Amino acid sequence: MQHIVFSLRNASSHTQRGSFCVGVPCPEGKFSVSEPLELIDEDGEYVRASLEVRHLWHNGSIKWLYITGITSIPSNETRNYSLKLAKVTQPTYINPVKPRDSKGLIDITLSNGKMVTINRNHPGCLHFNNELTASLTHYYGNKHNALPFSHISDFSYTVLRSHCHNVAVRIKHTGQLEIQNKALDIEYQSTVFLANGDVLSDITITNPAASLHPNGQWDLGDPSSICINELSLAISKQANTLYVNDNQTLNPTFDSAFIHQASSGKPHWQSPVHVNAGDEVNLAHKGVKVFRNGELEYEADQCQPFATFNLEDSSDYVLEAKEFWQHFPSAMTATKDSTFVSLLGAKDSEPQELQPGEQLTRTITLSVGPITTFEVTLCKDWIQHTSCLPFTPFNAPRQLQQLVEKGIEGDNSFFDKRDSIDEFGWRHFGELYADHEKALAPDATYFVSHYNNQYDPLCGMLYQWTVSGDHRWKELADNLAKHVANIDVYHTSLDKPEYSGGLFWHTDHYVPAHTAGHRTYSKNQPTGVYEDHAGGGGPGGQHCYTNGLLHHYLLTGSSTSKNALLEICDWIERYYEGDGTLLNALLLVKNSGTEGIKNVKTGQYPLDRGTGNYLQALMDRYTLLSETEDLKKCAHIIQHTVSPLDDISERNLDNVEATWFYTVFFQAVCRFIQLKELHRQNDYDYAYAVKALSHYVTWMVNNEYVYLEKPDILEFPNETWTGQDLRKLCLLAFAEAYLPNLVSEIENKKHDLQTKIIDRLTSTKESETTRLLCLMMQNMNFESFEAIPRPMFIDSSMKIETHSESLSSFLFTSIRHFSLGKERTQAVKRFAQLQQWLGKP
Numbered sequence: 001m002q003h004i005v006f007s008l009r010n011a012s013s014h015t016q017r018g019s020f021c022v023g024v025p026c027p028e029g030k031f032s033v034s035e036p037l038e039l040i041d042e043d044g045e046y047v048r049a050s051l052e053v054r055h056l057w058h059n060g061s062i063k064w065l066y067i068t069g070i071t072s073i074p075s076n077e078t079r080n081y082s083l084k085l086a087k088v089t090q091p092t093y094i095n096p097v098k099p100r101d102s103k104g105l106i107d108i109t110l111s112n113g114k115m116v117t118i119n120r121n122h123p124g125c126l127h128f129n130n131e132l133t134a135s136l137t138h139y140y141g142n143k144h145n146a147l148p149f150s151h152i153s154d155f156s157y158t159v160l161r162s163h164c165h166n167v168a169v170r171i172k173h174t175g176q177l178e179i180q181n182k183a184l185d186i187e188y189q190s191t192v193f194l195a196n197g198d199v200l201s202d203i204t205i206t207n208p209a210a211s212l213h214p215n216g217q218w219d220l221g222d223p224s225s226i227c228i229n230e231l232s233l234a235i236s237k238q239a240n241t242l243y244v245n246d247n248q249t250l251n252p253t254f255d256s257a258f259i260h261q262a263s264s265g266k267p268h269w270q271s272p273v274h275v276n277a278g279d280e281v282n283l284a285h286k287g288v289k290v291f292r293n294g295e296l297e298y299e300a301d302q303c304q305p306f307a308t309f310n311l312e313d314s315s316d317y318v319l320e321a322k323e324f325w326q327h328f329p330s331a332m333t334a335t336k337d338s339t340f341v342s343l344l345g346a347k348d349s350e351p352q353e354l355q356p357g358e359q360l361t362r363t364i365t366l367s368v369g370p371i372t373t374f375e376v377t378l379c380k381d382w383i384q385h386t387s388c389l390p391f392t393p394f395n396a397p398r399q400l401q402q403l404v405e406k407g408i409e410g411d412n413s414f415f416d417k418r419d420s421i422d423e424f425g426w427r428h429f430g431e432l433y434a435d436h437e438k439a440l441a442p443d444a445t446y447f448v449s450h451y452n453n454q455y456d457p458l459c460g461m462l463y464q465w466t467v468s469g470d471h472r473w474k475e476l477a478d479n480l481a482k483h484v485a486n487i488d489v490y491h492t493s494l495d496k497p498e499y500s501g502g503l504f505w506h507t508d509h510y511v512p513a514h515t516a517g518h519r520t521y522s523k524n525q526p527t528g529v530y531e532d533h534a535g536g537g538g539p540g541g542q543h544c545y546t547n548g549l550l551h552h553y554l555l556t557g558s559s560t561s562k563n564a565l566l567e568i569c570d571w572i573e574r575y576y577e578g579d580g581t582l583l584n585a586l587l588l589v590k591n592s593g594t595e596g597i598k599n600v601k602t603g604q605y606p607l608d609r610g611t612g613n614y615l616q617a618l619m620d621r622y623t624l625l626s627e628t629e630d631l632k633k634c635a636h637i638i639q640h641t642v643s644p645l646d647d648i649s650e651r652n653l654d655n656v657e658a659t660w661f662y663t664v665f666f667q668a669v670c671r672f673i674q675l676k677e678l679h680r681q682n683d684y685d686y687a688y689a690v691k692a693l694s695h696y697v698t699w700m701v702n703n704e705y706v707y708l709e710k711p712d713i714l715e716f717p718n719e720t721w722t723g724q725d726l727r728k729l730c731l732l733a734f735a736e737a738y739l740p741n742l743v744s745e746i747e748n749k750k751h752d753l754q755t756k757i758i759d760r761l762t763s764t765k766e767s768e769t770t771r772l773l774c775l776m777m778q779n780m781n782f783e784s785f786e787a788i789p790r791p792m793f794i795d796s797s798m799k800i801e802t803h804s805e806s807l808s809s810f811l812f813t814s815i816r817h818f819s820l821g822k823e824r825t826q827a828v829k830r831f832a833q834l835q836q837w838l839g840k841p
Contacts, residue, residue, distance in 0.1 A: 002040070002082040005382050008374040009471070010073035017072050017367075018374035019200055023054070023555045024065045024083070025388030031062040036086040036163040039067060041079055047071060048195065050160035050167040054557075055626075058679055063388060066557045068160060068168065070193055073374065086163040096166055096194055097157060106157075108169050110197050120155045123173035123188040124233065126366075128197065131311050132237055134366060136186070136203075137340065138179060139230035139347045144333075144340055147231075149175040149186075160191070168193045182226050183208055184354075189559060196315075198367040203343055204486075204560065205231065206359035210494035210841075212832065216536025218504075218519035220353055221277030227351040230331060232340040233364055235319055239307035239339045242332065244290055248298050250334075258291040259332040260284070261325045262349050264424040265301030271422035272512070273448050277353060279515050279524055284349045288325065305332050306370065307339050318370050322363040327426040344426060352426070355517070357492040357500075360426055361482055361560050377469040378555070389551070390674060390788050392463050393781035399758050400780045403767050404464065407777070408472040412768045415472075421446055427517065430483030432457060436769040439718070440510045448513045451770055452506040453484045458548025460777025462555060481552040485564035487518050490539055490571075494841045496830045497579040501571035502539025509533075531715060541575045541610035542596060544568060550620040562624065569621040572614050576605065578814070581826040585814035589807065603805025605641040607651060609661035615668035619675060634672050635685035639803040641665065644691035648699045656707060657715060662696070663727035669693050670734045674788050682792040690738050690791075691800055697735035701745050704728055706756045719766040723775030725757045730779060733786035754782075 005024050010016050031037060033056070039047040049069030057063045065083075073079055096109045104121035117127035124136040137144040152175040160168040173188040185206040192199050209224035242250040242257055250257050263269040265287025274281050290298040306320035321341045324330050329349035331342040343362045345352040354360070365371055384394055407414050417433040418424070434449035441447050451457070458480050465473035490502050505520040507513045510529050516522035520537070527535045549565040552558055576598045578584040585600070592601045596610055605611045615634050622630035642665075653659050669689050676686040706725050711717035729750060736746045761767050761776070828835045 002084055003382050003385075004042075004080045004082055004379045006067075006379060007078050007080045007377045008071070008073060009078040009377070010075060010372075010374060012372070013075050015072060015074045016372050016374075017070060017369060018372040019068075019070050019198075020049075020374050020376055021066070021068050021557050022376050022378070023553075023557055024067055024378070025383065025386040025554075026062045026065060026083075027386045028057045028063070029059060029061045030386075031083070031085075033060065033062060037065075037083055038086040038163045039069070040082055040084050042081075047081065048162060048165060048167060050162055052160065054554075055623075064554055068191065068557070070195070070198060070371065071374075078377075093159075093161065093166060095159065097159065097169055108192055108194075111194050112196060114197060116192050116197055116199070118171060118173075120173070121152060122149060123152070123175045123186050124203065126190070126199065128317065128366075129311065132235055132309060132317060132366075135234050135236075136343075137232050137234045138228070139232065139345075144230075144232060144234060144338070147177050149177045150183075151176040166194055179226055179228065182224070184226060185359075196368045198371060199365065200371075201364045201366070202361055202560065203233070203364060204359055204361040205344055205354070206491050207354045207356055208492055208494070209356040210492045210500070210829070211356040213538060215523070216534070216538060217516070217521045217523045218355075218538075219277070219515040219522050219524070220275075220355065220517060221515070222356055224356040226354045228345045228354060229351050230340075230342050230345040230347045232331075232333075232342045233319075233321075235307070235309065235339045235366075236337070237309050237339065238336055239319070239334045240310045240316075241308045242305060242334055243308070244288075244298060244305050245300060245303050248290070248300075248303075250290070250292060250297070254292045254334070255336055256291075256293055257297075257334045258348075259288065259303065259305050260291070260346055260348055261288040261303060261328045261330040262346065263287060263328055264325065264422050266419055266422055266424070268420065268422040268446075271448070272446050272514075273421050273423060273428055274425060275515055276350065277515060282350050284329070284346075307332065307334065307341070309339070315368055318365070318367050320365050320367075320370070322365065322373075323429070326424055326429045327360075327362065328424065329426075355519075357490040357495070358427075359486045359491050361486055375471040376474065377471065378466060380467065380469065383466055388554075389466065391671070391781050391784050392466050393784055394467055395783040395787075396467075396780040397754075397758065397783075399762055400776055403761060404460075404773060404776050404780065406768050407461075407464070407773050408470065408476070410768075414476055414770075414773075417770065421448055427487055428483075430479030430481075431487070431518070432480065432770050432774075434506060434770050436720070436766070436771045437507065437510055446512075449507040450513055450518045451774075452488045452504055452518055452543070453480070453545050453548065454506050454543065454771070455774045455778050456545040456548045457770075457774040457777060458484060459545070459551055460548075460774055462548060462551040463777060463781070466555075477548075477552065478556070481549065481556075481558060481561050485549065485558075485560045489564050489567055491567065494829060495538075497574040497584060497826070498540075498571075499538040500574075500829075501567040502575070503544055503568055503571075504539055505537075505543045508535075539571065539575075540596070541572060541614060542608070544572045544610070544613035544617055546613075546617045546620045550623060553624070565620060565624065569617045572617045576611075576614055579826065580814060580817050581822050582811075582814045582818055583823055583826045583830070585811055587830075589811070600810045601807045603640050603803070603810070605637055607641055607659070607662050607665055609664035611637060611641055612661070612665035612668040615665070615672065619668070619671055622675070631672075631675065632685075635689070638669060638672065638689055638692065639685075640805070642692045642696065643802045644688070644695045644800050645802055646692075646695065648696065653699070653703070656710075656713060660707070660721075660724060663724070663731060666693055666696060666731050667727060670731065670785060670788075673734075677790040677792060680792070682794075684798065686792065687794045687798050688800060690794060693731070693735055694738050697731055697739065697746075698742065700728060700731065701742060701749050704749070704753070706753060706760070708760065709756075719760060719764045720771055720775065722757055722760045722764075723772045723779070725753065726775065726779035726782065729754055729757070729782035730785040733782045734789060736786065737789035737791050 262284035302325040329346035331346035432451040437449035438447040461477035514524035707721035
């Protein structure tokens with residue numbers, strides 16, 4: 001029997017060709033790696049698509065497939081697709097990739113006999129049947145200049161196949177070039193479809209430098225920023241036609257044409273979201289203006305342009321930058337001999353500042369005829385059947401589901417919030433507006449505050465898309481994933497280890513962002529805004545969210561999300577454990593006892609959300625890479641944070657402001673137990689985690705309550721606390737399977753808490769604010785927590801110990817791996833003033 005695994009929808013009014021890339025989970029034991037699979041449509045017809053095995057179950061069967069293809073679908077039609085065992089054949093694959101010469105040219109032969117040629121020495125350089133050449137350029141000195149690469153760091157390709165056909169060639173190319181005597185990293189990933197030469201490219205631009213962040217403030221205008229006029233993909237041919245919008249075209253009767261999207265074109269296009277380093281908004285004009293031969297031809301609010309090129313065989317190639325207006329300032333330029341589409345910046349807008357550690361990913365298509373991206377919906381029944389996404393809220397209470405749906409419905413949805421402060425432009429598009437921060441300034445026209453993925457709304461949105469199939473959730477998730485991976489992560493290895501690769505905090509509480517952008521602290525913000533206001537600092541362990549990036553990679557195959565996840569995982573590990581240098585070890589010793597970090601004198605981790613986030617990150621990396629060491633690290637952290645022998649009264653859990661996040665930690669413990677049961681690892685680590693969870697949940701049954709029943713002990717007694725209360729339901733629901741003698745008491749506690757929580761959430765307008773929506777999306781899955789456990793027998797005679805470490809063993813590790821070079825690098829990263837004597841990292 002064949003099961004529908006996903007569907008594609010063409011929502012337009014005409015037949016379209018479209019691409020699709022989707023991660024599909026498979027039940028354990030369903031498909032063997034050795035069995036040939038193929039994708040078929042609802043008519044039983046074979047679909048030419050590649051099927052890549054990305055992850056395996058522990059027994060070697062397929063767990064995740066990544067399916068890529070291009071197909072045509074009639075207007076307003078949805079097509080369903082299934083997986084099927086192919087007839088056993090031995091297809092003969094002919095490698096379509098062949099080096100041409102010693103100069104680095106490599107030919108890719110298409111099914112129609114034509115050729116696409118790549119140059120391994122020039123990322124982004126493609127030749128189409130010797131008629132078109134694509135390359136990267138930078139606009140300065142009143143002209144577009146070719147970009148010479150100073151260093152090529154990686155080149156690779158993979159042939160993507162179905163059971164019986166070569167489908168595409170995926171190319172990865174990375175290199176470094178210089179702009180303004182500063183390094184700029186370029187990663188160019190292209191998929192060349194062999195049927196007729198359609199090319200889908202993701203181009204990522206990164207400033208790998210470290211920021212100076214004086215006084216822990218991260219304002220625009222950093223000396224290590226790179227200011228870019230316009231970085232473009234160039235085509236060595238004048239466009240036959242420029243399509244500006246559906247109702248506006250420019251034909252070949254021009255010497256030059258220029259499409260300039262300078263702002264969103266929306267009512268709030270001059271919002272202070274768009275301030276420059278001078279804390280001023282300086283956008284060139286509202287919306288888009290189109291110039292022919294220097295004269296204004298057309299203007300509108302937004303455009304999504306594309307250019308067409310007629311080749312000798314009368315086929316038309318189409319060049320398009322996806323989400324053109326959303327990533328303003330954007331430009332498309334046509335001259336007598338070339339056509340350019342901008343990746344970052346536009347020549348008539350002010351230069352764009354790419355901050356240290358900041359990056360941007362743009363999707364460019366060069367295809368035979370226009371190509372869209374179809375709406376993808378995964379089959380809910382199939383997802384549930386596979387058990388690959390066990391924490392998805394398939395059976396959440398309807399009252400909570402209705403509240404969460406306000407994220408895409410009504411006049412205060414995430415889309416409307418985005419519009420209200422104009423969260424558009426290449427740096428901001430995809431971000432969520434932290435509207436709850438406006439609570440202390442309700443009458444302000446604009447209160448710019450960026451959310452930076454707190455409480456992992458990316459994961460919550462993907463949960464909602466999986467459960468509901470509503471493509472609006474997928475749209476929000478795709479936008480947010482790209483923003484988080486590019487802007488919110490600090491893409492450098494040149495800063496101190498507890499900052500490099502980290503996730504930046506959301507905008508500082510209760511103050512506008514000003515020139516901090518998405519980096520929390522600005523010199524323009526007031527001080528002493530609330531109790532213990534820091535006013536400065538960098539990425540920290542309490543703000544680390546990777547579940548959504550993992551889900552996004554698994555469900556879409558996004559390498560941008562995967563790379564960001566791994567970068568964050570490496571950072572959070574360094575944050576708690578250090579980077580192995582003696583200097584860093586001594587600083588950790590000095591800071592031992594500081595709230596929120598590991599105490600290296602005792603080996604103990606804090607019982608807080610930071611440690612919980614650390615566990616989740618390690619388990620996400622384990623899911624991605626299957627390295628058993630990550631699961632062992634999780635066991636070590638759990639055993640050095642809590643114990644089944646703890647005197648819980650000493651944990652001061654009644655001091656809610658200081659300890660509420662113990663529930664975040666134990667949610668991670670639940671996942672650890674689930675993974676141990678999944679792999680049938682019934683060992684000491686498993687028993688310890690189960691007993692520790694049971695110990696604390698027993699305390700919860702007797703002591704926990706809805707936080708706002710005691711508002712006087714809270715600094716800000718708002719309904720965010722009720723959103724956090726949902727975590728208690730998750731823990732109670734999960735632990736019930738391990739506490740058979742307390743089932744009745746747990747059920748009563750769950751019912752009491754759930755009734756009060758839902759009553760509070762359904763009766764407050766706060767439920768429509770970003771933070772509360774995100775908390776609900778992430779923690780409305782308590783019914784799934786109840787369904788997950790598969791308890792294994794624990795020998796009651798097993799001795800459980802309390803774990804600790806000595807300072808000497810910690811220091812010995814650093815001394816044993818001592819390297820003068822590493823110490824020098826650590827010193828100049830941490831103390832920038834030393835660089836004038838010791839050099840840069």
